[in-house]
Amino acid sequence: MPKLPFGIGAYARQRGDLPELPVINMFAENAPTEEGSVVLQSRPGLVPALAVGSGPIRGMYQADGVFGGAMFVVSGSTLYRDAAALGTIGGTGAVSFAASPLELLVNAGTTIHSYKAAGLATVAFPDNANVVRVAYIAGYFIALREGTQQWHFSKVLDGRSWDGFDFANAENEPDRLVDVVIVDDVLVLIGSRSIEFWPRTGDATIPFAPTQGKVFDKGAITPGCAIAYDNTFAFIGAVESVVPPAKPSLRVYVAANVPTGVSDVGIEEKLSKSASYALWSFTFEGHEFLVLRLSQGTWLFDAATRQWCEFTSAGLSNWTVQTGRGGLFGDAANGTLWAFGAGHSDNGGVLERRFRAGFPLSGGSVTSHNLRLTTNAGRTPDLSGYASDPVVEMRSSRDRGATWGAWRQTALGQQGKYRTLIEWRRNGQFDAPGGLFEFRVTDPVPFTAAAVAINEQAGGRGR
Incomplete structure (x- = not known):
C-alpha cells in the first residue's frame, strides 16, 4: 500500500457513524512539486x-x-x-x-x-x-x-x-x-x-x-x-x-x-x-x-x-x-x-494544525512497521527554547475513529535539519475495518503535509 490517502477537505458525518476527516487550521493547495500534486498548508497565526x-x-x-x-x-x-x-x-x-x-x-x-x-x-x-x-x-x-x-x-x-x-x-x-x-x-x-x-x-x-x-x-x-x-x-x-x-x-x-x-x-x-x-x-x-x-x-x-x-x-x-x-x-x-502574522501561534498561544490519513480493510490484516510523513522538516525559526526542537504527534485508531491510542511524538527537525525523517515505528497490526491515523502540530513552527506512507523501505532516522 505504501502511500495512504489523507484528508484534503474537512469531512464529518454523524449519521452512519462514518469516520471523520478533519482538516484543522490547514488548507489544501495544488502543488506540482509533490508526488500527489497537493499539499496541506498551515494558516498563519493571528x-x-x-x-x-x-x-x-x-x-x-x-x-x-x-x-x-x-x-x-x-x-x-x-x-x-x-x-x-x-x-x-x-x-x-x-x-x-x-x-x-x-x-x-x-x-x-x-x-x-x-x-x-x-x-x-x-x-x-x-x-x-x-x-x-x-x-x-x-x-x-x-x-x-x-x-x-x-x-x-x-x-x-x-x-x-x-x-x-x-x-x-x-x-x-x-x-x-x-x-x-x-x-x-x-x-x-x-x-x-x-x-x-x-x-x-x-x-x-x-x-x-x-x-x-x-x-x-x-x-x-x-x-x-x-x-x-x-x-x-x-x-x-x-x-x-x-x-x-x-x-x-x-x-x-x-x-x-x-x-x-x-x-x-x-x-x-x-x-x-x-x-x-x-x-x-x-x-x-x-x-x-x-x-x-x-x-x-x-x-x-x-x-x-x-x-x-x-x-x-x-x-x-x-x-x-x-x-x-x-x-x-x-x-x-x-x-x-x-x-x-508571520508566525504560527495565535497571539502567542497555541495554533493546532491537525489532519488524518488512513486505509480501509474488509479482510485480512496489515502490520505497520513504520509510518512516514512528508513535511517541511527543519524549518523552526528558533535556535533556543522549546520551539527549537519541535515535534509532530500521531495517534491511531482501529475502529474508524471511535477510540484512539495515545499520542506519540517524533522530532520535526531542529533548524537546518531539512532531511529529518518524520517516522513512527512499530505501530502494530491492523485488521478490518482498517487503520486511521491522526497527526497534529502545536509548536509555533511552519508545518505542511504532502504525503503519508506506510511500510516504506530504507532510510534511517538520522540522515
Whole structure:
C-alpha cells in the first residue's frame, strides 16, 4: 500500500457513524512539486492589529476611494472610523454597509445611519419602516424594507434622501426580501424563496428593471447569508420548501448559470444543527475563502481547490474571528481586530494544525512497521527554547475513529535539519475495518503535509 490517502477537505458525518476527516487550521493547495500534486498548508497565526471598542466586532467595511481607505467597524452598538467612535448604530441584526465615495450607510436590521464628513446621522426612511439590508450601485443606495418584497432606491448620490414612491417589488414569488448583492453591475435581489436580477435601465425614473426569464427558485435563509464571491455570489438557502414548524434542509450555494451546491452532506448536517448562520469571505495568497460561521464552528470553502477546511482557536468552541475586511479580522467576543502574522501561534498561544490519513480493510490484516510523513522538516525559526526542537504527534485508531491510542511524538527537525525523517515505528497490526491515523502540530513552527506512507523501505532516522 505504501502511500495512504489523507484528508484534503474537512469531512464529518454523524449519521452512519462514518469516520471523520478533519482538516484543522490547514488548507489544501495544488502543488506540482509533490508526488500527489497537493499539499496541506498551515494558516498563519493571528496577531492583534487594533483595538476598537469593547466588541464584539459585528461588521467591517473598507474600500479604496471611500474616505481615504479608512476602516469602518461596528463594535458592539457603536460605529468607528479606524479607532475613533462616530456614534450609535440601532438594531441587533446582521450589519450591512453601502458606500459612495463621499457617504457611508450602515444598517443592522432597523434604521439606516449615514456617515458623511460632517458626522453621523439617522436617516428618515419612508413610513419609518425598518430596513434589513443596504447596498450601493451606480449612484443609487438600495434598501430592503423589512418583511416585504419592496426595495427602495435613494436620490442619486444621496443616501439621506428617500422618496416614498421610489420603490419596486420583487414579484416573482410572494416571499420577503432578505438580502441583496451587486454582481457585474447588476442588482441581485435575494428573497427567502427566489432570486431576481435587476440590471440598470439608464432611465432616471425607473433606474432598474428585472431580467425577464432569469429567476432562481432558491432563496437565502436570513439576512447576512448572501455575499458577492468568486465573480458571482454565494448564499445559504433551503434545499426545498417545507411547512413550518418543520425545519428545511440547508445548503451553501454558489451561483453560476444556476445555484450550485458546494456544501457536502457533512457541512449540511452541521447547518441543520446550527442556531446561527453567517457568510463572509477573504482572500489569502491566491485562495478566495468563503467563510461559513455557525454556532458550533467555522468552515471555509476554497474557490481554487473546491475543498472545505475548519479554522479553530485554542480554548474556544469556535474560531475567535467572525468577520473580516481589508486584511483584518473582527473578534467575536471583544473589540480586537486581528491580522495574519508571520508566525504560527495565535497571539502567542497555541495554533493546532491537525489532519488524518488512513486505509480501509474488509479482510485480512496489515502490520505497520513504520509510518512516514512528508513535511517541511527543519524549518523552526528558533535556535533556543522549546520551539527549537519541535515535534509532530500521531495517534491511531482501529475502529474508524471511535477510540484512539495515545499520542506519540517524533522530532520535526531542529533548524537546518531539512532531511529529518518524520517516522513512527512499530505501530502494530491492523485488521478490518482498517487503520486511521491522526497527526497534529502545536509548536509555533511552519508545518505542511504532502504525503503519508506506510511500510516504506530504507532510510534511517538520522540522515
